[in-house]
Amino acid sequence: MQADTLSGGFADPSIGSSHAFRAVMEAMARPGTVHGISGAVPPAPLSPAAGTVLLTLCDTETPVYLAGAADCEAVRVWLAFHTGAPLVGPAECMFAVGTWDAVVPLSSYPVGTSQYPDRSATLIVERPDLCATGAALTGPGIKDQAALSLPEVAAFHSNRALFPLGLDFLFTSGDCVAALPRTTKVS
Amino acid sequence: MNAYNFAYLDEQTKRMIRRALLKGLAIPGYQVPFASREMPMPYGWGTGGVQVSAAVLTPEDTFKVIDQGADDTTNAVSIRTFFQRTAGVATTTVTHDATVIQTRHRIPEEALGEGQILVYQVPIPEPLRFLEPRESETRKMHSLEEYGLMHVKLYEDISRHGHIATSYAYPVKVEGRYVMDPSPIPKFDNPKLGDMAAIQLFGAGREQRIYALPPYTQVVSLDFEDHPFEATKADHPCGMCGAQDSYLDELIIDDAGGRMFVCSDTDYCEARQAAGHKGKDAA
């Protein structure tokens, strides 16, 4: 096993993941806000933010889909060592990670069922940068209006139309995270 | 208590709860099933709230616990001590100093801010449970948005009593979609649920459900045009601090029918008294 497989986890898993989760939760609760997140050092091409999210939320009970360039030997081995998460295709995943071009089309992921809308995938989308400009966001978690640099608008518009079904998104870049739950109206 | 992990729960359990919390925030008012664990306090005594708090706390948090609005009720003391021991977090009774507040049956009088999280202990998360005891049926009703039964029940109250006879755990509709039980808070507190700046998380341990309200979420108490929702309280000022706008406990002070009314939110009352406000029963 490679040294970088064994390394790159949280220095103190319970404390590190508690900080990371609060960043993710704040992001999900307040769509459009960008939060610092760190603790994990994953192999390329994953950002530290995406790696930290995976270590915070994934384990043997969460099937993960590695999309595009994220599906490489280094990431597979690292994720297996630190989380034990089974790797699957998009249709079976609880979490997916990759760039926007790699994770689309969104129609491949589970969106939940009418009785269990929570059984839907959460997509961790790697972005070149994240800032509070761009598409206008309204909905739960947003006081009046927020903005976020999204890869596009139409896909999130269609996702919103599925409510209460739908996908939820975490955007990662460097050591930053932002989120877009299915409830957010994007224009 | 060093033999236990930070905030008691093992990491795998925390991850499972954290995933449920995120889905709860993404589907406001929808009850997410979660594999609640046996906690070292009994089911029905706040195990859901305790598990949610354990999953969100960081070592830097300042934690407040209230039961019936008060910090010094025995179960609030017990839960606060549990997290002092297992998470080593700072604790406070001052509402605006707290970053995480676990509550049973009340929302603090003081408006909560953006840096705060309110965690509710929930006994029966299903607002339709007393109309339909079967989980398989109520789940269908939520999926079909079939809430007629609830309106019929409320309307029967009106025809029998002239009023809706639900005074606590008064059902609400979240973002025009899910009917939600706000936990047994008095309906006086219902208007605070909507458009709150803080994150609200609800944990029901025995019933294995988590649900959430993101900040600034639309929450409407169910009512009828000719019988609009009314947040009620005892029609008195607080005997200690004179507050006119707070929810009051009624105390029996002698056996001749003497009674007085005092704020149920002890921090609110003490802060007002410290600022020089005085009720008619204060020394």
Next chain:
Amino acid sequence: MYVAVKGGERAIENAHAWLAEERRGNTDIAELGIAQIREQLSLAVNRVMAEGSLYDPDLAALAIKQARGDLIEAIFLIRAYRTTLPRFGASEPVDTGAMACDRRISATFKDLPGGQVLGPTFDYTHRLLDFKLAADGDVPEAPARAAETGDVPHVTGFLNREGLIEEARHDDTPPRDLTREPLEMPADRPLRLQALTRADEGFTLGLAYSTQRGYGRNHAFVGELRIGAVPVEMDIPELGFAIEIGEVTLTECETVNQFTGSKTEPPQFTRGYGLVFGQTERKAISMALVDRALRWEELGEDNVGAPAQDAEFVLYHADNIQATGFLEHIKLPHYVDFQSELELVRKLRREAGVDQVQEAAE
């Protein structure tokens, strides 16, 4: 003047200190040791292990001591402790056919391969208080003979060979885990059996009894009841094979129940199943009867509305830790809710003119 009641923390500490003193009782009497509880109150230990879902006689004995003999409280201690244990993996299914039986009886056949072994049972004791036990506990040694070797075949296997009993479907799908996933309806049989094996003994007994009295009657015979130790094996991925990691004592009950059949299918007996940690035969038999009652749908029987046929009712109310917690929580303060009800009732009475009438009468 009113002074708010303070000092909840102090009150709790003092209550705990008093509790510890009461638990110990009169210090002139020798303290009870864990080993004494484990060896001499072993059926209590077994119940705590079964309903606590943790096989560890020493921990169960400790819990019984700490709980002052309140077994539900002891089960609660074990469950809460169990939550904190990391899970390393799942064992292979145990083979009860390879059980080293201490007891093995069949009510359906007078004699059968492997024999009838009464074992250490209360069954034919006369329930007369034995005052000798109050004086000294010495017991004469029980006669012994060499243990039978070899597997003890299941009675239902004999019936199965003739096609007289429904085939127990072989299924290698790993069952869902009640302790790791929220209970979801409809619950399949593996999930129901998991819930029943840790269900409250009294609740299960009451339900089983109700089926015998006609509330979902299913004509049960104890095809076989066996108690004994079975090895537990676990597959170690690093080794590539399963190794024995210990053994557990189990009670297994297989009931042979009323037959079903139709124009297309010949009549066959049906099965109920109970499997419980430790020597816990009242529980295992009860479990088998309730299991059978819950199978009405798959066996094409009528739902007669009996409590034991209602899976949601049974599974949501069988756990004594959930039940006792919620029941006892009504001791907690409910001032706020009560106050809101009080105001509502006063308002309704005022509007109904009740209070004025009373005042006028005074």
